[in-house]
Amino acid sequence: MKKNKSKVNSAAEKEFVFEFRAGKHNCVLKVPLQFPAQDNICDLHGRLMLLHKIPCYIENELKTSLSNFVESEAILDYDREAELALQRLALGDVDMNQLTNAWTRSYVEVIPHFSMLLCLRTKIH
Known part of the structure; x- marks a missing residue:
């Protein structure tokens, strides 16, 4: 379980x-x-x-x-x-491996999103 x-x-x-x-x-x-x-x-x-x-x-x-x-x-x-x-x-x-894998997945999902927002903000200003 x-x-x-x-x-x-x-x-x-x-x-x-x-x-x-x-x-x-x-x-x-x-x-x-x-x-x-x-x-x-x-x-x-x-x-x-x-x-x-x-x-x-x-x-x-x-x-x-x-x-x-x-x-x-x-x-x-x-x-x-x-x-x-x-x-x-x-x-x-x-479990340390499980924890690091969860953090890795989070960063992989979040960083591109913020990078895109930063690029859009830079183009607007």
């Missing part, structure tokens, strides 16, 4: 915390987010502004904070996945 190559669903919930001042009040917005993030940051930002009645002068700060949070959590997830992949290689759980 072949091993399933599909990725294990590793969705995790992480809490986004945003502190801001509205008039005399110090406010804290705590929102649970699913990772890996499936939503567009701009859409999510807009929904948070509307649902939580956040003042418009906080808009840019919220968007920046949310973007930074999602980006840093994504990087942490990629790092964890990479570390697990390296551990599987070190333990011999992955």
Whole structure:
């Protein structure tokens, strides 16, 4: 039986915390987010502004904070996945020949595509 190559669903919930001042009040917005993030940051930002009645002068700060949070959590997830992949290689759980053949096929398929795009872009400019 072949091993399933599909990725294990590793969705995790992480809490986004945003502190801001509205008039005399110090406010804290705590929102649970699913990772890996499936939503567009701009859409999510807009929904948070509307649902939580956040003042418009906080808009840019919220968007920046949310973007930074999602980006840093994504990087942490990629790092964890990479570390697990390296551990599987070190333990011999992955066939090195099979892995190099898969990478070779990927490069053979992708490189001509990007070369063609580069040529087209050069001709246009």
